[in-house]
């Protein structure tokens with residue numbers, strides 16, 4: 001099945017409910033093993049177009065490395081990004097309505113990209129990450145500019161047997177309460193949808209925002225590759 005058809009076939013009602021109840025949504029089997037391997041191998045291929053290579057330790061972001069793709073994105077990355085977007089935009093538009101921001105996200109990724117470009121956010125944000133023993137990713141938010149689409153997707157490219165540790169961690173900050181940690185199960189080929197910066201939660205006096213951060217715990221063994229899909233471009 002093609003990538004757009006796979007994404008179209010997902011149960012988006014259940015996904016929206018899971019995201020709103022738990023703060024993240026888990027989507028099993030988005031990519032098959034071969035696709036995961038091909039994507040992970042792009043990391044070392046000299047022909048892959050990357051715009052930058054980040055050593056996380058250099059910026060105190062953690063330990064490990066990642067590479068941002070340049071435009072044009074590899075076909076599979078581009079298909080995943082543009083196929084996920086319209087479903088996520090529907091969810092975020094509900095959030096904007098609940099939070100009474102007056103904001104509406106466009107229906108297609110092309111339109112969002114155009115909005116980003118007008119705000120001088122021109123650089124693509126999809127990235128490949130690689131962690132080896134001892135590597136970790138500090139809790140962070142992927143904002144990259146004034147325009148930040150509220151949801152992002154992370155896809156696991158490595159099999160559980162290839163590494164130990166390296167758990168995806170999500171922390172939700174709750175006003176006047178202690179933060180809530182979540183360790184997310186993350187099998188090869190599965191995707192996780194998470195909020196980029198915050199999410200609406202219903203309180204006693206209406207909807208408010210809970211700040212969210214994500215990171216990865218230390219790898220104790222092996223190698224772990226992930227694909228990050230962020231929908232806004234970077235300045």
Ligand SMILES: O=C(O)CCC(=O)C(=O)O
Nearest residue numbers: 129142154168216226228
């Ligand atoms: O490697 C991971 O699971 C997290 C990746 C990440 O931080 C991202 O895609 O924004």
Ligand SMILES: [Fe+2]
Nearest residue numbers: 140141142214
């Ligand atoms: Fe991230």
